[in-house]
Amino acid sequence: MSGPVRVMLVDDHPVVRAGLRAILDSFGDIAVVAEGADGAAAVDADATTVDVIVMDIQMAGMDGITATKALVAAGGPPVLILTTYDSEADIVASLAAGARGYLLKDAPETDLHRAVMSTARGDPTFSPEVGAALARRVGHPDLALSRRETEILRALATGASNREVASSLFISPATVKTHLIHIYRKLGVDNRTAAVTEAQVRKLI
Incomplete structure (x- = not known):
């Protein structure tokens, strides 16, 4: 590649x-050439x-995972x-969508530079x-939480009831209960409070 790596930044802040x-x-080898406030702006990016x-x-408007899927499908920039x-669910969902890399915002500047160049x-x-997180996923795939299970746990962590969780996720209370049974089994707990605590300890939410 001749010239600096051309970067588009997409963040709602x-x-x-x-x-x-x-x-x-x-x-000297990177140039920011475009910015966007949500995933929709990224989808319109030109790979040329x-x-x-x-x-x-997480952004207002289209989220990054949805945008990544669209970009990959359209042959857009990596x-x-x-x-x-840093939850396992977000990491796995992003990589499954086709993201080339995943870095946390508290990473050193040199790591960010290296990640951009590698991408x-x-x-x-x-x-x-x-x-x-990927090592845990590979080692115990049957115990990995699904994205829906992670969403339910995050809602429970706010103190929401089963009915409130169901309403916020547009599913039935019975479906929430079924997911909770699976969550308890995967986390090795037997109640809501323990499930939230264990998930937080493991950085699953």
């Missing part, structure tokens, strides 16, 4: 984008003018997820926490 732009532009999309997961979310070359790059 302008201050975060400004900080990332300053960091990346300080490296953008080499790498650095994108968050995606490096840069986020504060541009087509090489996968992960934070250490991501590698640990």
Whole structure:
């Protein structure tokens, strides 16, 4: 690749984008050429003018995982997820969507630079926490929480009742109960409070 790696930043916080732009532009081999506030902006990115999309997961509007799926399907630029979310469910969902890498926002600037360059070359790059989560997933695939189970646990962590969880996720209370049975089995617990606590200890939510 001749010239600097052209990067698009996608994050719904302008201050975060400004900080990332300053960091990346300080490296001579990277140039931030575009920005967006949600995944929809990323989907419109042109692979002929953008080499790498650095994108968050949770954003107002289209989320990063949905956008990554659309970009991969359309043959768009490769995606490096840069986020504060380190739950196993988010990591697995992002990689399943086709993200080339996954980095946490507290990573050193040199790691961010390395991740962008690796993504541009087509090489996968992960934070250490991501590698640990993938190792757990491979070692015990039957005990890995599904994305829906993680959503339910996150709702329970706010103190929501089964009926409130069902309403927020547009499913029935009976379906919530079924998911809870599976969650308890996977986490080795027998009640809601213990499930939330165990999930937080394991950084699953």
